[in-house]
Amino acid sequence: MEAIDARDLRLPNEGIALSAHRAEHGPRLAPRKVIQTYDPDEWEIFIEEWAHGLVPQYARVQRFGGAGDRGVDVAGFRTAKGFEGEWDCFQGKHYDKSLTPSVAWPEMLKVFLLPVLNPIYTLPRSYSFIAPHGVATSLGHLISTPTELKKKFLEQLTTSQAKSFRELNEDTRAAVITQAENTDFSIFGSVEVIALIQQHSLTPFHAARFGGGLPNRPVADPPPDEMSSSEMGYIRKLVDAYQERFKSVDSIAAVETHEWSGRHFRRQRESFFRAEALRNFARDSVPPSTFEKLQNELHDAVIETAEAPHPDGLERLRQTLDQAVNAQLSSNALIQVTEPADRRGICHQLSNDDRLTWVTHE
Incomplete structure (x- = not known):
């Protein structure tokens, strides 16, 4: 990837800064290739930017990535109540290949553990996997058949040898099973890369990452007769x-x-x-x-x-x-x-x- 211009210094919590040169020309790679070069932290920042452009807009978008994120990389809060109200979960996974069910199961477990371990939390209204290479066919089919996805996840709770499942105590496992059995698994989904980039283009951050110039500027209204x-x-x-x-x-x-x-x-x-x-x-x-x-x-x-x-x-x-x-x-x-x-x-x-x-x- 083209080296970032020295003028394109990062702004704290704002992703890549935007110079005139970068806004016009951007990096030389296509957007879907650019995002493949990101490290996990940059990927979460990108997802946070993207979430700011979704319609209707959230009351607040917050990134939690890193240690202690409890399985929530980015959350879109629909109300001021945060995790206690309606919210959407965006789980970013920046791998060099498509996401498989084996990657998804532990992440899904984390979100079910939220209300089990602390009743103050509610389950998200929706939960989306977001990866630069998308989801593998096997995971895509499961996401598209919520009943089968639920069945396979419940099987993981009793048979998986993955560490996160194996270390559950019996009370917690039983509570997660109950939670999962009473959940509509259509909350789980994924965001395709093409849609991700197109929706990101509606945010103020797009030109900084991909160039292409700024949108056309609307004609300014004349000043009002009355002075404020x-x-x-x-x-x-x-x-x-x-x-x-x-x-x-x-x-x-x-x-x-x-x-x-x-x-x-x-x-x-x-x-x-x-x-x-x-x-x-x-x-x-x-x-x-x-x-x-x-x-x-x-x-x-x-x-x-x-x-x-x-x-x-x-x-x-x-x-x-x-x-x-x-x-x-x-x-x-x-x-x-x-x-x-x-x-x-x-x-x-x-x-x-x-x-x-x-x-x-x-």
Whole structure:
């Protein structure tokens, strides 16, 4: 597999970070080949990402892989009650061949042991095996015939010499048998690799792993006529800049009726809402914090201009916005879909957050 670009550093709990290069080109292998190169930990992270894209969405998705996971690699909780409410279990097995029944039996035992050993747990609403090479024909046939799957599992409880079955004490074994006999084994299933990759493509993490570019960005809505409290930070700073230049333009109402300031102000609001739309697009299309990284990169690109001496605040604003538009930004994936108005709007977001200001009182 192609070595990961040095710019594609992992974000904690977020899988692979996303650079512009990786979003466009991705690794050179086909997606189903890429996932075969993952180690078990990366495979669980991939499954966690995939679960975030399922519809309807879960109240919470959590990864438990590793020692002490109790047979649950990733759980999709349908309610805030977690294991005490409805939940789905996703069991990842990253082997170099298809999963067989001998691999499945001990994993199924673990999930039955959950409520047996601690009644606070409920059995999952569904339990899915997920493996890069899928399930073997023998296991696939059993999963497709839940009655036969139950029969074979119950046989394992009394005949298997596998360590996990052999070490059950008689009380626990009896409780598991009772639990299994009263369970509809259609809860057990598997996720095919093609469906896995297609569903993963609906998550913000897909371009980081497989490239192919970002989805088309929707057209941004125009700013609402009524200004909200969430805009007031950057708007007040704009009014300060207009007033420093034009003196009489000392309120939003005065700005809106002033010939030059009014036109300029409307463009700035349009840019701000373009940037807000970009933020929303990023939330659904790229890994978490990608948009915030773009804001930080743009801040770094303009801060020297913003803090340099200027005749007045309006000139500081104008030159900072020009610097934002012309700044050479290349590492962030969102650059592919970012236009000049977005960059100006990000400056107003930074102003809204008190990271940029136009009128200084030295």
